[in-house]
Amino acid sequence: MLRLAVLVSGGGTNLQAILDAIESGGITNAEIAVVISNNRDAYALERAKAHGVESVCISPRDFADRAAFHAALLEKLDSCAVDLIVLAGFLVVIPEEMVARYQNRIINIHPSLIPAFCGTGYYGLRVHEAALARGVRVTGATVHFVDEGTDTGPILLQKAVEVLPGDTPETLQRRVMEQAEWKLLPQAIDLIANGRVSVADGRVTIQREADGT
Numbered sequence: 001m002l003r004l005a006v007l008v009s010g011g012g013t014n015l016q017a018i019l020d021a022i023e024s025g026g027i028t029n030a031e032i033a034v035v036i037s038n039n040r041d042a043y044a045l046e047r048a049k050a051h052g053v054e055s056v057c058i059s060p061r062d063f064a065d066r067a068a069f070h071a072a073l074l075e076k077l078d079s080c081a082v083d084l085i086v087l088a089g090f091l092v093v094i095p096e097e098m099v100a101r102y103q104n105r106i107i108n109i110h111p112s113l114i115p116a117f118c119g120t121g122y123y124g125l126r127v128h129e130a131a132l133a134r135g136v137r138v139t140g141a142t143v144h145f146v147d148e149g150t151d152t153g154p155i156l157l158q159k160a161v162e163v164l165p166g167d168t169p170e171t172l173q174r175r176v177m178e179q180a181e182w183k184l185l186p187q188a189i190d191l192i193a194n195g196r197v198s199v200a201d202g203r204v205t206i207q208r209e210a211d212g213t
């Protein structure tokens, strides 16, 4: 059983998709050991509680400096014996020590088709504003492993989503979530939990199932 830590900052709709997939059997061989938020008011914490999942707030504000915050975060992850860290709308830069200790065991969902509209400063609605400003016809979402860079790690899954006439950043964000993010993140976790994903030389290989799917 793969033990997950889901790290969140906001509404937690991606967390909800994971909780639902675990309950419905869309994700097998995985359980959420802990949900961690940097923001005390994150609605994601309520979603975890409603499903009987341990949830904690670890906020940088409660620590003297960044190093102490990072240490507390790592301590919690280690004490929960976590196998995979899932960044589901986590707006904190991941400490290098965490990337090193959990190499190829941290995944992130990003609301664009990487390498478009990613990197420093591209988060939340800004990603969709940039896509609309550039006039792309297709955008989407990406699940990738986390390395030392911002949105630079090995790509695991991507799904395209159409941009429609009259889209605003808000309508586009919603469509990308519904059509891509809420499907891709559970799918990625299920693949990893069932031993079908390997990473080598910055590339991801996904093993097919025995029946060829």
Ligand code: GRF
Binding pocket: 008, 009, 010, 011, 012, 013, 014, 015, 044, 088, 089, 090, 109, 110, 111, 124, 177, 181
């Ligand atoms: C999502 O768009 C995700 O791609 C981005 O932050 C948003 C989080 O939404 N990184 P939610 O908290 O899961 O509802």
